[in-house]
Amino acid sequence: MAEHTIRVAIYLRLSRDNGGSTSIAAQREDCRALCDSRGWEVVSEVEDVDISGSLPADRRPGLKRLIAMLDRLDILLVAQPDRLSRSTAVALSLLRDLDSAGTTLATARDHLDTATADGRRKFLSAVADAESESGLIQARICRSRLSLREVARWIGGNAPYGYRIVADGKGGKRLAPREENADRMRWIVEQILEGESVAAVCRALNSAGVPSPGTVSSRTGKVSPWSPTVLRRMLQSPALLGHRTVGSGRERRAVTEPDGRPVCVGPPLIATETWDRLQATLAARRTTAQRPRLRSSLLLHVAHCAECGAWLHYNSRRLLEGGGTNDVYRCADGCKVLVSAARLEEAVQQWALREFGRLPFVARIPLGLGQTDTYMEELQSQIEQLASRLASLRGLAADAVQRQFESRSSLLEELQAAPAVRWEWAPTGKSVSEEWESRGDGGRRQILLDLGVRVTVSSANNQRRWNPDRLRISATGPGPLLARAVG
Numbered sequence: 428m429a430e431h432t433i434r435v436a437i438y439l440r441l442s443r444d445n446g447g448s449t450s451i452a453a454q455r456e457d458c459r460a461l462c463d464s465r466g467w468e469v470v471s472e473v474e475d476v477d478i479s480g481s482l483p484a485d486r487r488p489g490l491k492r493l494i495a496m497l498d499r500l501d502i503l504l505v506a507q508p509d510r511l512s513r514s515t516a517v518a519l520s521l522l523r524d525l526d527s528a529g530t531t532l533a534t535a536r537d538h539l540d541t542a543t544a545d546g547r548r549k550f551l552s553a554v555a556d557a558e559s560e561s562g563l564i565q566a567r568i569c570r571s572r573l574s575l576r577e578v579a580r581w582i583g584g585n586a587p588y589g590y591r592i593v594a595d596g597k598g599g600k601r602l603a604p605r606e607e608n609a610d611r612m613r614w615i616v617e618q619i620l621e622g623e624s625v626a627a628v629c630r631a632l633n634s635a636g637v638p639s640p641g642t643v644s645s646r647t648g649k650v651s652p653w654s655p656t657v658l659r660r661m662l663q664s665p666a667l668l669g670h671r672t673v674g675s676g677r678e679r680r681a682v683t684e685p686d687g688r689p690v691c692v693g694p695p696l697i698a699t700e701t702w703d704r705l706q707a708t709l710a711a712r713r714t715t716a717q718r719p720r721l722r723s724s725l726l727l728h729v730a731h732c733a734e735c736g737a738w739l740h741y742n743s744r745r746l747l748e749g750g751g752t753n754d755v756y757r758c759a760d761g762c763k764v765l766v767s768a769a770r771l772e773e774a775v776q777q778w779a780l781r782e783f784g785r786l787p788f789v790a791r792i793p794l795g796l797g798q799t800d801t802y803m804e805e806l807q808s809q810i811e812q813l814a815s816r817l818a819s820l821r822g823l824a825a826d827a828v829q830r831q832f833e834s835r836s837s838l839l840e841e842l843q844a845a846p847a848v849r850w851e852w853a854p855t856g857k858s859v860s861e862e863w864e865s866r867g868d869g870g871r872r873q874i875l876l877d878l879g880v881r882v883t884v885s886s887a888n889n890q891r892r893w894n895p896d897r898l899r900i901s902a903t904g905p906g907p908l909l910a911r912a913v914g
Contacts, residue, residue, distance in 0.1 A: 435462055435502045436471040436493050440510045442479055451476060454506035457535040467502065480513030480557070484521060494521075497528035507536045508550050509557035518554040522547070587666035588612060588640040589696050602669060602693025609696050611637065612667070616697055616705055619662065622866060622873025625709075629653040631867075662709060668702055669693040725772050725868045726882065729875050732758040733885040733899070741768060756884070763886050770893050775875070775882055776863075778900045783878060784860035789852050790877060810836055879903050 437458045439451050451474055462469050473489035484490045490511075493503065503525060505511045511532070512518040522541060525532055532550065533540040541547045586592050589612040590602040618628050632639070632653045640661065641651040665681035666672050670689040672681055681689040697705070724741035731738060739756035754768035813832040820828055855862060859878070863871055883899045 433465070433467040433501045434470045434499065435467045435504050436473070436496070436500050437462075437469060437504050438473060438475075438490060438493060438511060439506070440475040440478055440480060440487070440490070442477065449506070449510070454510060454535075457506050458504050461504070461533075461535040461538075467504075470500070471496065480509055480511070481517065483517050484524070494524055497524060497530045500528070500530050502531050502533050502540075504533050504535060507534050508539070508553035512554050513557040515551060515555050515558055518551060587664065587672075588661055589667075590693055604694065604696065612661075612696055615658070616662065616667075616701065618870075620701075620704060620708055622870035624869035625659050625662070626655045627867050627869045629655050629658055659709065662705060665689065667697055668695040668699065725872050726756060726775060726875070727872060729775070729872065729880055730756055730771065730882045730884060732760070732762050732764045733883040733897075734758070734762045734764060735760050737762070739764065739766070739884060764884055765887070766884050766897065767893065771882070771884065771898070774895055774898055775880070775900060776871075779875060779878065779880055779902075780860055780863060782902065784858065784863070786859055788855050788857050788859045788862045788874070790855050790862075 437455070439454045439458075441449060441451055441454075455472070459469070461467075471493065473492055475487045475489040478487050478489075484494050493500075497503070503511075508518075512521060522532070525541065531540050531542045534550070537549075537553075539546045539550050539553075541550055586602055586605075589605060589609040591605040592600050593603045595601040615628055615632075618631075619625065629652070637653070639651050639653045640657065641654075661667075664672055668681075668689070669691050670681040671692045695702075726739065727741065728738060735758065737758055737760040740759045742755050742757055756766050756768055756771055758764040810832065813828055857865075859874065862874055866874065880900065880902045885897045885899075887894070887897065
């Protein structure tokens with residue numbers, strides 16, 4: 428009878444691979460050496476890097492794959508117990524899965540295995556020690572950060588864009604403006620408040636060769652472009668006001684004193700009033716994640732389909748022989764309305780400047796946080812579409828759509844409970860034409876929206892030549908009325 432070959436899967440895990448004794452390479456070397464010495468056949472090897480040992484198996488991609496193939500394994504091999512788990516609860520759950528499949532857990536460095544009661548006891552004891560160590564480390568970090576909150580000191584890490592780290596003269600550190608970057612940050616804020624989109628600002632910065640925050644803070648010399656996602660989070664961060672912050676991404680918030688006041692570790696780059704306007708502006712434009720457009724759409728929310736009333740969306744189409752693009756606006760709901768983007772934008776621009784170009788421009792300025800009714804309607808529509816998709820999906824696809832559904836539903840509930848956007852109208856001291864010339868497509872779109880401009884486009888009815896009679900342009904919002912009143 429042929430001797431049975433021991434089938435082994437090697438599991439390698441690390442919260443952060445820094446090349447030390449528990450590095451992925453070191454773990455692999457120890458596990459492979461044990462397999463070679465005992466003649467075991469390695470049938471699979473997986474890694475979970477940047478993954479905490481406290482997470483359950485279903486939240487670790489590599490370990491989840493191994494659990495699914497346990498019935499084809501004799502041994503699951505790890506370098507040491509805490510590489511598999513740093514939580515006794517998770518370890519017990521994994522042992523139950525292994526027992527059900529008839530698979531043994533073994534370690535390469537201390538030669539433990541769970542086939543015996545003593546080996547199982549030693550394994551769980553090692554996991555409990557690792558869990559206790561993690562708790563002590565977290566407690567020390569929390570105590571350190573809590574004590575630092577009592578004084579206005581910079582905790583550490585890279586300074587926020589627009590700042591530099593300086594000594595405070597008391598053995599600690601604070602933030603001070605880095606003038607060139609601080610001025611650039613103020614310019615960015617000004618562009619957003621004037622109606623420019625975050626993506627358009629990023630394109631302008633990249634075109635001018637301005638180093639991005641990632642390039643500035645890189646220690647490797649890596650050059651990275653400005654990213655709309657990163658810039659939007661910078662603009663939403665209370666660090667612009669010199670506040671110490673905690674969290675990351677959308678969860679970033681100011682650290683506060685016991686009385687609720689923010690902890691200030693440096694002077695503000697912009698005034699509090701400007702900060703409030705900036706947050707209201709970003710909130711009013713907020714959209715869900717989608718593929719970025721190649722350029723700002725001048726007539727988004729301005730141009731409508733004459734057949735169904737839906738918005739016309741900007742599309743870049745096939746390249747022409749001369750190397751250009753055949754860009755169009757087309758009905759979002761699938762009607763046959765389709766029109767040349769260049770022709771339509773030129774016609775609307777000429778009409779708006781002819782009607783309002785000489786009048787004083789009165790801008791609509793957001794005063795309070797909240798969301799527009801249009802955005803709420805879009806969000807509700809997305810939730811309904813996700814709900815209908817869930818009925819026909821299974822497995823991982825269903826899980827992904829379910830997470831999107833729950834995320835958007837929670838966001839809608841928050842927005843419905845939040846106060847509405849508040850606005851005021853204020854003269855800018857410029858004419859409509861002057862404002863128009865000083866802005867890009869995003870800012871010009873905001874002018875059209877402020878003026879209440881609405882364009883409806885009818886079908887071409889198979890006519891290939893441009894016909895301006897397809898357009899109906901009007902302006903019924905408060906913008907033109909106020910402009911005429913002050914004029």
